[in-house]
Amino acid sequence: MHEYSIACEIFEQVIETAKAHGALEVRHIILEMGRLAHINPEQLSFCFKAIAEGSIAENAEFAVEMIPPSLECECGYTGTVNETQIGENGGLQSELLEYIAALECPICGKNARITGGRELIVKSIEIETEVET
Numbered sequence: 001m002h003e004y005s006i007a008c009e010i011f012e013q014v015i016e017t018a019k020a021h022g023a024l025e026v027r028h029i030i031l032e033m034g035r036l037a038h039i040n041p042e043q044l045s046f047c048f049k050a051i052a053e054g055s056i057a058e059n060a061e062f063a064v065e066m067i068p069p070s071l072e073c074e075c076g077y078t079g080t081v082n083e084t085q086i087g088e089n090g091g092l093q094s095e096l097l098e099y100i101a102a103l104e105c106p107i108c109g110k111n112a113r114i115t116g117g118r119e120l121i122v123k124s125i126e127i128e129t130e131v132e133t
């Protein structure tokens with residue numbers, strides 16, 4: 001499963017960061033996820049919990065922030081599919097999506113670059129550390 005290997009990477013990253021800060025427990029994980037990354041947040045969370053079982057991240061809450069896709073061209077064009085164009089079923093409803101899929105600038109028709117929407121970043125984690133008495 002695609003999500004499983006991603007969850008593994010996130011887990012390693014989280015544990016490494018948590019240990020570097022002397023964490024006893026990871027309480028909260030905030031992820032930034034591009035809408036073009038084709039990752040199911042629920043599956044990812046499920047896989048993460050399975051991997052994290054018995055670790056300090058076992059009870060961590062998972063929060064996912066979605067990043068909308070955006071396109072940029074050398075002619076100066078930049079475009080972002082904004083969240084208001086996201087339909088009730090979670091699908092994006094925008095003409096721009098077709099241009100993004102074709103990597104084509106809607107203005108000049110040249111090759112454009114995707115500048116957002118494919119990322120998967122551990123934005124922040126919240127940890128519990130030992131309190132000195």
Ligand SMILES: [Zn+2]
Nearest residue numbers: 073075105108
């Ligand atoms: Zn252009």
